[in-house]
């Protein structure tokens with residue numbers, strides 16, 4: 001599969017490596033331009049390329065957005081129409097500035113991204129796993145106590161695609177429901193600060209319905 005990554009930092013760069021290791025092709029971008037990604041793509045090998053901000057959106061069958069929430073309006077809209085978009089982002093007012101509709105919980109950062117993108121099939125994932133755990137703690141399917149990643153989205157088929165990718169790189173995906181259910185595993189929630197088991201994630205999701 002071709003996977004585009006907008007943002008190539010702790011999470012985007014780690015996901016790029018894991019996806020290449022799983023046999024996918026990646027195109028990665030950041031805010032400073034492809035010339036600043038030469039070392040990263042060299043270390044990833046021939047299935048990785050450095051890209052401009054627009055290119056990953058056009059390149060990817062699936063596109064990961066892994067940037068500060070304050071920057072989501074920079075994500076290109078037109079090339080992402082109809083595509084599966086993985087949103088790894090969290091809202092931190094200290095970093096992102098105050099965003100009133102997130103402060104009052106009337107929406108979530110993933111829904112803000114979905115609103116911006118209009119027709120993309122946004123799935124929230126990878127937002128609550130620390131980058132070092134993502135890099136180092138993946139295990140084969142069936143391993144006891146395999147780490148679990150909650151996912152949320154409004155498109156069932158998109159969630160299946162993302163769950164498969166998560167399994168390929170070493171984790172169990174647990175679907176919590178619609179995109180709005182991503183608020184169950186945002187910063188400040190009980191699911192955020194720990195590595196909860198799949199059953200714990202399911203219990204929290206069921207308890208919220």
Ligand SMILES: NC(=O)c1ccc[n+]([C@@H]2O[C@H](COP(=O)([O-])OP(=O)(O)OC[C@H]3O[C@@H](n4cnc5c(N)ncnc54)[C@H](OP(=O)(O)O)[C@@H]3O)[C@@H](O)[C@H]2O)c1
Pocket residue numbers: 006007008009010011012013029030031032033053066067068069071074088089090091126127128129130131132
């Ligand atoms: N670190 C974690 O453990 C962790 C875990 C889960 C979720 N998250 C969330 O995932 C997101 C990414 O986190 P991170 O730790 O990977 O951040 P990071 O290491 O600071 O990397 C952020 C990346 O986003 C790029 N970027 C910033 N503004 C951009 C823009 N306008 N257009 C395109 N690219 C832009 C940066 O490019 P430049 O370097 O060129 O500016 C950089 O490649 C955040 O929302 C974060 O809260 C982080």
